[in-house]
Amino acid sequence: xxxxxxxxxxxxxxxxxxxxxxxxxxxxxxxxxxxxxxxxxxxxxxxxxxxxxxxxxxxxxxxxxxxxxxxxxxxxxxxxxxxxxxxxxxxxxxxxxxxxxxxxxxxxxxxxxxxxxxxxxxxxxxxxxxxxxxxxxxxxxxxxxxxxxxxxxxxxxxxxxxxxxxxxxxxxxxxxxxxxxxxxxxxxxxxxxxxxxxxxxxxxxxxxxxxxxxxxxxxxxxxxxxxxxxxxxxxxxxxxxxxxxxxxxxxxxxxxxxxxxxxxxxxxxxxxxxxxxxxxxxxxxxxxxxxxxxxxxxxxxxxxxxxxxxxxxxxxxxxxxxxxxxxxxxxxxxxxxxxxxxxxxxxxxxxxxxxxxxxxxxxxxxxxxxxxxxxxxxxxxxxxxxxxxxxxxxxxxxxxxxxxxxxxxxxxxxxxxxxxxxxxxxxxxxxxxxxxxxxxxxxxxxxxxxxxxxxxxxxxxxxxxxxxxxxxxxxxxxxxxxxxxxxxxxxxxxxxxxxxxxxxxxxxxxxxxxxxxxxxxxxxxxxxxxxxxxxxxxxxxxxxxxxxxxxxxxxxxxxxxxxxxxxxxxxxxxxxxxx
Amino acid sequence: xxxxxxxxxxxxxxxxxxxxxxxxxxxxxxxxxxxxxxxxxxxxxxxxxxxxxxxxxxxxxxxxxxxxxxxxxxxxxxxxxxxxxxxxxxxxxxxxxxxxxxxxxxxxxxxxxxxxxxxxxxxxxxxxxxxxxxxxxxxxxxxxxxxxxxxxxxxxxxxxxxxxxxxxxxxxxxxxxxxxxxxxxxxxxxxxxxxxxxxxxxxxxxxxxxxxxxxxxxxxxxxxxxxxxxxxxxxxxxxxxxxxxxxxxxxxxxxxxxxxxxxxxxxxxxxxxxxxxxxxxxxxxxxxxxxxxxxxxxxxxxxxxxxxxxxxx
Numbered sequence: 001x002x003x004x005x006x007x008x009x010x011x012x013x014x015x016x017x018x019x020x021x022x023x024x025x026x027x028x029x030x031x032x033x034x035x036x037x038x039x040x041x042x043x044x045x046x047x048x049x050x051x052x053x054x055x056x057x058x059x060x061x062x063x064x065x066x067x068x069x070x071x072x073x074x075x076x077x078x079x080x081x082x083x084x085x086x087x088x089x090x091x092x093x094x095x096x097x098x099x100x101x102x103x104x105x106x107x108x109x110x111x112x113x114x115x116x117x118x119x120x121x122x123x124x125x126x127x128x129x130x131x132x133x134x135x136x137x138x139x140x141x142x143x144x145x146x147x148x149x150x151x152x153x154x155x156x157x158x159x160x161x162x163x164x165x166x167x168x169x170x171x172x173x174x175x176x177x178x179x180x181x182x183x184x185x186x187x188x189x190x191x192x193x194x195x196x197x198x199x200x201x202x203x204x205x206x207x208x209x210x211x212x213x214x215x216x217x218x219x220x221x222x223x224x225x226x227x228x229x230x231x232x233x234x235x236x237x238x239x240x241x242x243x244x245x246x247x248x249x250x251x252x253x254x255x256x257x258x259x260x261x262x263x264x265x266x267x268x269x270x271x272x273x274x275x276x277x278x279x280x281x282x283x284x285x286x287x288x289x290x291x292x293x294x295x296x297x298x299x300x301x302x303x304x305x306x307x308x309x310x311x312x313x314x315x316x317x318x319x320x321x322x323x324x325x326x327x328x329x330x331x332x333x334x335x336x337x338x339x340x341x342x343x344x345x346x347x348x349x350x351x352x353x354x355x356x357x358x359x360x361x362x363x364x365x366x367x368x369x370x371x372x373x374x375x376x377x378x379x380x381x382x383x384x385x386x387x388x389x390x391x392x393x394x395x396x397x398x399x400x401x402x403x404x405x406x407x408x409x410x411x412x413x414x415x416x417x418x419x420x421x422x423x424x425x426x427x428x429x430x431x432x433x434x435x436x437x438x439x440x441x442x443x444x445x446x447x448x449x450x451x452x453x454x455x456x457x458x459x460x461x462x463x464x465x466x467x468x469x470x471x472x473x474x475x476x477x478x479x480x481x482x483x484x485x486x487x488x489x490x491x492x493x494x495x496x497x498x499x500x501x502x503x504x505x506x507x508x509x510x511x512x513x514x515x516x517x518x519x520x521x522x523x524x525x526x527x528x529x530x531x532x533x534x535x536x537x538x539x540x541x542x543x544x545x546x547x548x549x550x551x552x553x554x555x556x557x558x559x560x561x562x563x564x565x566x567x568x569x570x571x572x573x574x575x576x577x578x579x
Numbered sequence: 580x581x582x583x584x585x586x587x588x589x590x591x592x593x594x595x596x597x598x599x600x601x602x603x604x605x606x607x608x609x610x611x612x613x614x615x616x617x618x619x620x621x622x623x624x625x626x627x628x629x630x631x632x633x634x635x636x637x638x639x640x641x642x643x644x645x646x647x648x649x650x651x652x653x654x655x656x657x658x659x660x661x662x663x664x665x666x667x668x669x670x671x672x673x674x675x676x677x678x679x680x681x682x683x684x685x686x687x688x689x690x691x692x693x694x695x696x697x698x699x700x701x702x703x704x705x706x707x708x709x710x711x712x713x714x715x716x717x718x719x720x721x722x723x724x725x726x727x728x729x730x731x732x733x734x735x736x737x738x739x740x741x742x743x744x745x746x747x748x749x750x751x752x753x754x755x756x757x758x759x760x761x762x763x764x765x766x767x768x769x770x771x772x773x774x775x776x777x778x779x780x781x782x783x784x785x786x787x788x789x790x791x792x793x794x795x796x797x798x799x800x801x802x803x804x805x806x807x808x809x810x811x812x813x814x815x816x817x818x819x820x821x822x823x824x825x826x827x828x829x830x831x832x833x834x835x836x837x838x839x840x841x842x843x844x845x846x847x848x849x850x851x852x853x854x855x856x857x858x859x860x861x862x863x864x865x866x867x868x869x870x871x872x873x874x875x876x877x878x879x880x881x882x883x884x885x886x887x888x889x890x891x892x
Contacts, residue, residue: 132637324837578728
């Protein structure tokens with residue numbers, strides 16, 4: 001009897017635990033609240049590390065303070081999202097105790113101390129949200145990677161109004177950079193006040209059209225420059241056996257169709273749409289003829305491209321599994337030597353070079369994306385910044401921050417003490433009087449090394465431009481700046497890819513930043529996902545022949561009726577207020 | 580069984596609470612950690628459910644955020660896309676439940692008849708293995724198998740059938756989801772049922788044989804009847820999942836082409852939450868799902884007691 005009782009109560013305990021936890025797991029799938037809770041567990045462990053790091057650091061502070069001589073070291077607390085590519089710390093070093101921290105203390109008398117550390121993007125966002133609720137301290141300077149968070153920070157009053165500080169303290173050379181990207185201030189502006197600055201804005205490299213040059217040559221074709229020629233080439237790539245193996249195992253164009261038809265980085269079909277819509281590319285908010293913002297996906301021109309793509313799909317000239325393949329995975333179609341054309345950022349050439357293991361004679365060449373029929377270029381999405389920097393409302397040393405920020409920019413301008421990088425033996429080394437950036441070529445050679453540029457409040461070393469240096473080197477200029485020296489090295493290592501960068505530079509005006517970049521509007525919060533679902537469904541089903549082209553007209557009508565018009569109006573009100 | 584339990588409950592009732600604790604304190608100590616954990620991690624956070632009725636702003640907190648009544652729940656039912664998602668969820672989840680109940684039982688009965696112990700154990704292990712694979716892996720395998728160059732399509736081509744883009748066919752998506760889930764999961768259920776079978780008194784079979792029952796009759800009247808309590812428990816527990824159609828699986832398999840038949844509540848809410856951090860809406864959906872799950876479990880519990888005379892807990 002007693003035995004049974006024990007067994008019963010144990011069972012009861014187990015059942016309670018199971019059922020209770022099961023319950024929370026169920027709601028947890030959608031419930032942001034309990035998601036935060038689980039990631040909090042992860043945090044507490046990393047916090048543990050953090051606190052020991054801080055302890056270890058108080059000593060370092062004393063030492064370094066003495067080194068600086070001035071004795072006055074200002075501590076600025078920052079938030080940081082860990083970067084998996086940040087390299088390996090020297091033994092004993094950590095996020096708050098490393099050569100880059102010491103360098104800033106020594107040169108600037110500023111100690112950047114990370115007090116809020118996120119493991120990955122979602123973990124970081126969760127921690128920022130917790131800081132917003134007050135359960136964690138909000139650091140002096142913190143990068144924010146989504147616009148809703150910017151809006152929340154502004155609304156909560158925890159973020160600093162930096163309008164005057166930018167006016168007063170931002171160095172002239174930085175101001176010039178920011179003036180080039182006025183749209184980066186849009187999400188950071190409310191009632192005429194500025195609350196954030198973009199993280200080191202610069203135009204990210206644009207997309208190029210990568211074609212199997214050997215296939216073109218085999219068939220005696222030229223690279224396509226408009227939709228009709230594009231059609232001819234993908235047809236030939238499918239039907240005329242470009243690899244000459246006597247089998248019908250190739251086709252024209254690989255792209256990703258599992259989302260919007262504007263991936264923005266690789267496997268992008270957007271230029272095909274732009275050929276008929278001009279600047280109003282799908283998935284992006286651009287100005288219409290009257291200067292009002294309009295959503296590109298409802299532009300009449302998309303109908304023509306969809307109609308064509310439906311034909312191409314039926315003929316087997318384009319990737320048949322695109323609808324279920326993400327942008328990155330779609331690239332494998334090129335690597336497997338099945339597809340002949342791929343559009344994406346120039347570095348894809350490096351990512352797909354393995355095609356030579358399947359087709360040893362494969363030659364890849366970067367071409368500009370096609371033009372519109374009237375000779376105008378086609379457009380694509382531009383990326384100008386990765387996140388924004390915001391400041392705690394209580395932070396009082398904006399002058400010092402801008403001094404530090406400007407100092408980091410020395411490397412981009414090639415001024416100050418940084419000629420090649422921040423720290424010799426870390427982000428560069430001089431071997432036999434030659435500068436090398438690959439740590440495997442260092443003396444002594446290293447597998448992995450701490451990257452100072454990724455250890456600051458920014459995710460990357462600031463650069464002025466991702467493409468211009470390649471263009472300069474391609475034009476035969478003597479490399480001077482660190483960027484140009486790197487570009488020259490890249491031309492030696494992978495010429496096709498570097499030419500792609502130079503080519504993208506020529507076409508930089510074809511990159512359009514999304515002009516709506518603020519937090520979702522009220523109607524968007526309710527209806528946007530439903531409109532996006534509708535868009536993806538209609539576009540994909542038309543291409544796959546599941547719906548007639550008339551479905552596009554119905555889509556535009558529905559889109560407008562089910563909140564789209566309302567959203568357009570709200571976005572234009574916002575646009576007028578920030579422009 | 581129910582009778583003895585009732586009787587025991589009565590005797591326990593006579594003892595005072597204090598006596599009971601004093602008498603059985605080791606048991607209370609044993610169960611304490613579990614109870615404390617459950618309270619801290621499962622019951623206290625339930626306070627956060629208030630968010631479902633608020634327009635929650637993190638910096639205002641639960642105490643100061645504005646109450647909006649049922650607005651967030653209304654949003655769930657506002658669009659035809661979300662209706663479609665709910666319908667898909669129920670269809671997929673119920674099919675999974677039904678097949679997930681029948682197949683393991685049948686397999687357990689069949690495997691029980693295998694006399695060769697090694698073979699039996701071997702099969703048991705093999706069918707249990709996929710249970711440990713993550714859906715990301717299985718989805719990758721399915722993409723390869725069902726792809727246009729996959730093994731299924733090569734076989735079809737041999738037969739002169741045009742290749743089919745299985746994962747892009749809205750009409751086949753649910754079947755693929757249910758079958759692959761079955762393949763991955765039935766080994767686990769089977770083991771539970773095999774355990775139930777092994778608990779059946781062997782004397783019953785001998786007695787049945789004496790009475791002239793054949794193999795089939797024995798299976799129906801002894802084995803299946805003996806398994807019944809376990810089947811009812813499993814069925815009741817799975818009813819709580821009627822609105823969980825399996826986020827991991829579907830998220831890794833679906834595409835815009837299959838939204839119409841494959842988009843479920845969880846994937847829809849996931850995409851919705853990508854727009855921004857909609858705390859309140861997310862909580863409302865979670866509460867809605869849990870509410871339906873709880874109601875169904877409670878009903879099943881009552882039904883099981885009423886018709887089968889069996890108390891699960």
